[in-house]
Amino acid sequence: xxxxxxxxxxxxxxxxxxxxxxxxxxxxxxxxxxxxxxxxxxxxxxxxxxxxxxxxxxxxxxxxxxxxxxxxxxxxxxxxxxxxxxxxxxxxxxxxxxxxxxxxxxxxxxxxxxxxxxxxxxxxxxxxxxxxxxxxxxxxxxxxxxxxxxxxxxxxxxxxxxxxxxxxxxxxxxxxxxxxxxxxxxxxxxxxxxxxxxxxxxxxxxxxxxxxxxxxxxxxxxxxxxxxxxxxxxxxxxxxxxxxxxxxxxxxxxxxxxxxxxxxxxxxxxxxxxxxxxxxxxxxxxxxxxxxxxxxxxxxxxxxxxxxxxxxxxxxxxxxxxxxxxxxxxxxxxxxxxxxxxxxxxxxxxxxxxxxxxxxxxxxxxxxxxxxxxxxxxxxxxxxxxxxxxxxxxxxx
Ligand code: C5P
Numbered sequence: 001x002x003x004x005x006x007x008x009x010x011x012x013x014x015x016x017x018x019x020x021x022x023x024x025x026x027x028x029x030x031x032x033x034x035x036x037x038x039x040x041x042x043x044x045x046x047x048x049x050x051x052x053x054x055x056x057x058x059x060x061x062x063x064x065x066x067x068x069x070x071x072x073x074x075x076x077x078x079x080x081x082x083x084x085x086x087x088x089x090x091x092x093x094x095x096x097x098x099x100x101x102x103x104x105x106x107x108x109x110x111x112x113x114x115x116x117x118x119x120x121x122x123x124x125x126x127x128x129x130x131x132x133x134x135x136x137x138x139x140x141x142x143x144x145x146x147x148x149x150x151x152x153x154x155x156x157x158x159x160x161x162x163x164x165x166x167x168x169x170x171x172x173x174x175x176x177x178x179x180x181x182x183x184x185x186x187x188x189x190x191x192x193x194x195x196x197x198x199x200x201x202x203x204x205x206x207x208x209x210x211x212x213x214x215x216x217x218x219x220x221x222x223x224x225x226x227x228x229x230x231x232x233x234x235x236x237x238x239x240x241x242x243x244x245x246x247x248x249x250x251x252x253x254x255x256x257x258x259x260x261x262x263x264x265x266x267x268x269x270x271x272x273x274x275x276x277x278x279x280x281x282x283x284x285x286x287x288x289x290x291x292x293x294x295x296x297x298x299x300x301x302x303x304x305x306x307x308x309x310x311x312x313x314x315x316x317x318x319x320x321x322x323x324x325x326x327x328x329x330x331x332x333x334x335x336x337x338x339x340x341x342x343x344x345x346x347x348x349x350x351x352x353x354x355x356x357x358x359x360x361x362x363x364x365x366x367x368x369x370x371x372x373x374x375x376x377x378x379x380x381x382x383x384x385x386x387x388x389x390x391x392x393x394x395x396x397x
Contacts, residue, residue, distance in 0.1 A: 013167070020038065050246035064339070082384070084126035085201045089194035089379040090116035090229055091372070092222065093252065093337045093344045096299070098281065102271055107221065111236040111285050113292075116229035117252060117372040120189060121179050122382070123151065123194035125202050128172035139181030143188075150192035151175060153219050158199050161215050162207075170200065180368075182260025184312070184338035186222040190379070191225030197379040222338075229378025231292065237394040242361065248295035249373050250346060251353040253331060255322050255366035261312060266339035267355040269311035279310040301332035301346050312340030321341060322365045329359035375394035 038272040092114045100109035121137075133152050143149065151173045157167040173195055179187030196212050199205070209227060211388040216223035231246040235336040273279045282305030291300040313319045319336060322343045326334040330352060331345035343366070353371045361369040 002170070006255065007167055029195070036275055037211060041389050044389060048093075055241075056397070066238055075119055081127045081220055082202050082204070084124050084128075084385045085198045085253075086124045086199040086379055086383050086385075087194040087379050088120045088122050088189040088382045089197075089226055090374075090376050091119040091121075091179040091183065091187060091190060091320045092116055092225060093233075093254075093318040093374065094293070094306055095304055097306040097308055097338065098285065099267070102267070104373075106327075107237045108267055110221075110234060110250045111235065113231065113232045113244065113285055113288050113375040114234055114238075114240050114241075115231045115250070115255075116226070116376050116378060117185075117374040118376050119179055119185070119254065119370055119372045121190055121193055121371070122175045123198055124175045125155075125195060125198035126172050126174075127170055129170065131169060133173045133175065135177060137177035138179065140175075140177055142181050143175070143177070146332045148218060151195040152225070154192040154195040154216075154223075156200065157218050158196055158215055162203065162205055164203075171202075173198075180260070180342055183342040184254060184261065184263075184294060184308075184340040184344055185254075185334065185336065186226060189220045189222035190226040192216065192219045192223045193379045194231065196223075197227065197381065201381050201384075214261045222250050227378050230378075234291070236308045244289060244292065246292050246375055248292070250297055250300065251350050252372045252374060253326065253345040253347060253353050253360060254337070254372055255326065255343040256368040256370070257316065257319070257322070258367045259341070260350050261315060261339060261341045263339040266308055266311045266315065267313055273314060279307075282307055282363065297332055297346055297348055304335050304346065306335050306338070309336040312336045316341050317350045322360075325363040325365045326356060326360055329363070331356045 064326045067215065078388045089207075094112050095115055096111070096113040098111040102108050112291070133149045133151075135145060135361065145152075146155070153170050155169050159166040159169045175191050177191075179185050179190060181187055193216055194215055194261040200207050200212060213224040213227045216227050217237075217239040221239045224241050225232055225234055228241055228243060230245045233242045233244055234240065235242075283303075286298070288303045288305075291303040294300070305379070312335065319341055323334040323336075326343060329345075330345050334343055334345040337344040339383070345356060345360075347356050350371075357371050359371045361365065
C-alpha cells in the first residue's frame with residue numbers, strides 16, 4: 001500500500017515515513033545535456049563536503065561554445081544527491097515487563113507492553129564523504145561514536161540488507177539526544193530505528209515498515225518497537241511486535257538518575273536474585289491490556305509492573321527513595337522504566353503531571369525531571385533540508 005504522496009515507500013496514509021521528502025526533490029543524477037549547450041562532455045565531478053553539502057556539480061573542463069555570447073544557453077550538466085533527512089523518534093516505557101528464563105543466546109524471553117512517549121531524540125542522516133556518527137545533547141559524552149554505536153550498526157546492517165557496501169556507506173549520522181543514555185528508555189535503540197527510517201528515505205528504498213522492523217531486530221531487541229511506536233505487545237526477545245489499539249493519552253513524569261545502568265547487568269542481577277530466592281513476578285499482560293482499553297489511568301496504575309525493577313533497585317538502592325517521592329508527590333503509581341534507572345510515574349492528567357514533576361524536582365532525589373505523554377507514533381521523518389538548488393555550471397568561453 002502507498003501513502004499516495006511523493007514517496008515510493010509502501011506505507012499507510014498518515015503513516016508515511018518518507019513523508020518529509022519534498023515533491024520533485026531530485027534524487028538522482030540529472031541527464032547529461034551538455035551536447036545541447038555546446039559544452040564539452042568531458043568534465044570533472046566535484047562534491048561539496050559535509051552534512052549540509054552533498055551537491056554534486058559537473059564542471060566543464062574544456063568549455064567551448066559555437067554560439068554568440070548572448071545566445072549561449074546554460075544547459076548545465078547537473079547532478080544532486082538527496083538532502084539530509086531528519087527523523088524524530090520516541091523513548092519507550094514498559095507498562096508491563098514479564099521476564100522469563102535466560103536463553104542459550106544470552107537473551108531472556110519477554111512478554112512486555114511498550115508505550116512510546118513524547119520524549120524524543122532527533123537523528124539526521126546525510127550523504128557525506130566523512131562518514132561516522134556525532135552525538136549532541138543529553139548524555140552525549142557517554143555515547144560511543146565508534147562501531148558499537150547502535151545507529152552506526154543500523155547503517156551497516158541496512159546497507160548489507162539492500163546490497164550496499166557496509167564498509168563504505170558514505171553516510172553521516174547526527175544524533176540530538178533528549179532520551180537519557182542507559183536510562184531504561186531504549187534511547188540507543190530509538191536512535192538506531194531513526195537511522196533506519198532516515199536511510200529508507202535518503203536511499204529511496206522500497207521497503208515496508210514491517211521489513212524495516214525485521215532489519216531492526218538484528219540490531220537490538222528494542223529497536224523494532226521504536227519503528228512502530230504507539231502501544232504494542234512485544235514477545236520473544238521483546239522484538240516481535242503486535243500493535244495495541246489505545247485511543248487514550250496517558251500523562252507521565254520521568255525521573256532521570258545521576259548515572260545510567262547497563263541492561264545486561266540488570267538482567268544478570270535478576271537471574272542472580274532468582275537463583276537466591278523468589279523475587280515477585282508481574283501478573284498477566286491481558287489485565288494490562290484491559291486496563292488500557294478502559295482509558296482510566298487509575299485503573300492502569302494498579303496494573304503496571306516490571307520484573308526488572310527488583311534487580312534495578314538491588315543495584316541502585318536509591319531508586320526506592322525516588323519511587324516513594326513520586327508517589328508522595330501525587331503520582332498514581334511509579335515504577336522503574338525497563339532496566340532502569342529512570343523512574344516513570346503515571347499521573348491523573350497533564351496538570352497533575354506538572355505538579356508532580358515540580359515537587360519531585362524539589363525533592364533532590366534525581367538528576368532531572370521531565371513530563372511526557374503517551375502513546376505517540378514511532379520513528380518518523382520530520383523534514384529534509386531544503387532541496388539543494390542546482391548550481392549553474394561553469395561555462396568557459
Ligand atoms: O538487544 P539489546 O542490545 O537491546 O539487549 C541488550 C542486552 O540486554 C542483551 O545483550 C541481553 O543481555 C539483555 N536482554 C535480555 N533479554 C532480552 C533483551 C535484552 O537478556 N529480551
